[in-house]
Amino acid sequence: MIMNTELSKKQRRQFFLVNAGAFALIFLLLGFIVLQLLQSSAYKQTDESLKNTSQDNRVITMEISRLQTDNPFLAPKNNDFPPATTRNNRFNSQIILWSAEGKILNKAVLGARFAELQNLQLSKKNLNTIQALSVKSGNQTLHFRSIMRKLTTPQEDVAYVQLLENTDQIDESLQTFQTILIMCMIVFWLLSLAISYFISQKNMTPILLAWQKQQEFVENASHELRTPLTIIQNSLQKLFTTPNHTVLEESEVIAQALNETRRLNSLTTDLLTIARSDANETVLDLTTITPQPFIAQLTKPFQEIAQLDDKTFILENYASEKVIADEKKIHQLLVILLDNALKYTKAGDKITVLSQITHDNWLLEVRNTGANIADEDKNQIFQRFYREERSRNKNSGGFGLGLAIAQQIVKDHQGKISVHDLKPSGVIFRVKLPFKH
Numbered sequence: 280m281i282m283n284t285e286l287s288k289k290q291r292r293q294f295f296l297v298n299a300g301a302f303a304l305i306f307l308l309l310g311f312i313v314l315q316l317l318q319s320s321a322y323k324q325t326d327e328s329l330k331n332t333s334q335d336n337r338v339i340t341m342e343i344s345r346l347q348t349d350n351p352f353l354a355p356k357n358n359d360f361p362p363a364t365t366r367n368n369r370f371n372s373q374i375i376l377w378s379a380e381g382k383i384l385n386k387a388v389l390g391a392r393f394a395e396l397q398n399l400q401l402s403k404k405n406l407n408t409i410q411a412l413s414v415k416s417g418n419q420t421l422h423f424r425s426i427m428r429k430l431t432t433p434q435e436d437v438a439y440v441q442l443l444e445n446t447d448q449i450d451e452s453l454q455t456f457q458t459i460l461i462m463c464m465i466v467f468w469l470l471s472l473a474i475s476y477f478i479s480q481k482n483m484t485p486i487l488l489a490w491q492k493q494q495e496f497v498e499n500a501s502h503e504l505r506t507p508l509t510i511i512q513n514s515l516q517k518l519f520t521t522p523n524h525t526v527l528e529e530s531e532v533i534a535q536a537l538n539e540t541r542r543l544n545s546l547t548t549d550l551l552t553i554a555r556s557d558a559n560e561t562v563l564d565l566t567t568i569t570p571q572p573f574i575a576q577l578t579k580p581f582q583e584i585a586q587l588d589d590k591t592f593i594l595e596n597y598a599s600e601k602v603i604a605d606e607k608k609i610h611q612l613l614v615i616l617l618d619n620a621l622k623y624t625k626a627g628d629k630i631t632v633l634s635q636i637t638h639d640n641w642l643l644e645v646r647n648t649g650a651n652i653a654d655e656d657k658n659q660i661f662q663r664f665y666r667e668e669r670s671r672n673k674n675s676g677g678f679g680l681g682l683a684i685a686q687q688i689v690k691d692h693q694g695k696i697s698v699h700d701l702k703p704s705g706v707i708f709r710v711k712l713p714f715k716h
Contacts, residue, residue, distance in 0.1 A: 290483060298475035306464045306471075314457060321453060322424060325444050326409045329426045332372075332442055333407070339428075339440050342374045342385065347435055351388040373423075377401050377439035384437060395421060401439065402427065412443070422446045492663075504546065507539040514539075552684055553663065563605040563691055570598035570641065574634045577610060581617045581630075589626040597635035602714040604641075604692055609712075612688045615681040616645040616708050623706075624649045640694075641714040648705040657698050661686040 332338050345353045373392060376384040381401035386393045395416040405427070412425040423443040430438060514536035518529055526533065574596050585592035613632075620630045624647050633644040652660065659665050664679040689696040694712035701707050 290486075294479040294483065295476055298479060299472050302471035302475060303468060306468050310460055310464050313460065317456065318453060321449050322446065325424050325446060325449070328372075329409055329424055329442050329444055333426045333428050333440070338374070339430075342376060342388070342440070343434050343437055345388045346376060346385045346437070349387055351390060371445040373443040373445075375399065375441040375443065376437045377441060378436050379433070379438035384435070396443075401441075403429075403439070411446075422450050504543070507543040507546070510539045511536050511543070546680075550680070553680065553687070563608065565603055566606055568602045568604055568606055568609070570600075570602055570634055570636075571596050573606070573609075574598070574613075574632070577613055578617065578632055581621065584621060585630055588621070590621070590624055591627075591629040593629065593631040595631065595633040595635070597633075598641060598714075600636050600714060602641050602712070604712060605688075608688045608691065612685050612710065613643065613645070615685045616710075619681065619708075620645050620647040620706075623647065628705075636714055637711075639713060640711040643710040643712070644707055646701050646705060646707045648701065650706075651700050651704055652698060652706055660698065661696070 341353070345351055373389065373396065374385070375389075375396070378384055383389070383393070383396070383399070389396065396414060398415050406429055407426065409424055409426050412423045414421045414423065422445070424446055425441060425443050427439060427441045430440060514532045517532055518524075521529065575594070578592075578594055582592045582594070617630075617632070624630060628648045631644070631646040633642065633646070635642050661682050662679075663683045665683075686696050689710055689712065692712050694710060696708070696710045699707040699709060
């Protein structure tokens with residue numbers, strides 16, 4: 280049992296870790312995709328503006344004119360002014376004119392902004408391609424989107440033109456969004472862990488229950504098989520100790536061995552029936568049954584046994600409509616219930632069998648006077664290998680499989696089986712089967 284508990288804990292832990300890892304991977308991928316999409320969309324307008332401006336020679340010509348006239352406030356003529364769609368924001372945008380040697384030529388035009396850009400270096404790589412650029416300015420770092428263009432015909436020593444677009448505001452917004460996104464991912468990941476733990480426990484419950492039932496079934500079956508085998512073994516060993524005795528002299532020992540062999544055969548048949556049921560290999564052979572002759576013929580030997588035991592046997596055989604069911608299975612079901620009724624009654628008790636059609640059901644009842652079944656036992660008598668204390672004291676010789684098989688037969692027919700008290704004392708086993716299956 281300790282080993283099973285440790286195994287279940289290990290399985291739950293593995294299931295939980297797999298779910299936690301899967302959720303973490305999903306959130307990481309989702310966060311990565313969201314950030315990539317956001318960054319590409321956030322810089323899209325800026326990059327389009329830079330690209331259009333770099334291709335607009337009027338803008339570059341105007342900047343060179345400001346350098347030539349040493350007038351940073353030189354305004355373009357109306358006809359030379361770029362269209363609104365290509366006009367960039369002068370507050371966030373800068374145009375840098377570079378010499379071939381890497382010197383900034385329009386320092387005067389840049390004015391105070393040159394102090395922020397004085398650490399900027401000329402890079403002749405990735406020309407005409409938009410790049411992300413960071414410039415150290417005092418205690419802060421400025422971020423830009425940049426595009427570098429080489430002039431085919433240098434003017435006023437201007438060999439390269441670089442356009443810069445400040446993205447500090449965009450970067451701050453992205454950073455804020457990234458922080459919020461990470462926090463939300465952590466919260467939802469922790470929430471997913473809690474859900475994963477709950478799911479792992481819920482999913483493991485039926486598995487553990489099936490495992491426990493399987494272990495109990497194996498242990499109980501082993502115990503039940505061991506007893507008759509031990510008796511048979513002891514009987515055979517005793518025969519070997521008296522090799523000169525006749526069969527008649529050892530008839531009692533031989534009879535005991537044969538009796539246990541029959542019990543062993545009955546047990547293995549029951550175990551095979553249950554195993555096939557668990558494996559969903561049970562197939563019903565549905566036929567049309569005429570209830571009255573079927574019940575009359577089935578109960579006849581039990582009536583004779585009850586008469587020999589000085590018990591009253593009453594048959595209330597009222598079902599007149601034909602029923603579709605597996606005749607052999609229904610026969611087995613009633614034999615189990617009648618056998619129990621005979622086992623757990625004594626001389627003077629009464630056994631009643633009822634068969635009738637009610638609404639859409641074939642109602643079968645086996646009632647017997649005698650001892651009641653305790654309420655706590657009623658919920659367990661259909662479990663495998665379960666036997667009440669009174670049955671053990673009575674030495675009934677059963678294995679506790681009959682009612683489990685009976686319940687499975689009823690379920691296979693989509694019916695219901697239940698147990699009730701018979702007033703003033705006794706037991707009622709009630710079966711309801713759809714009479715047109």
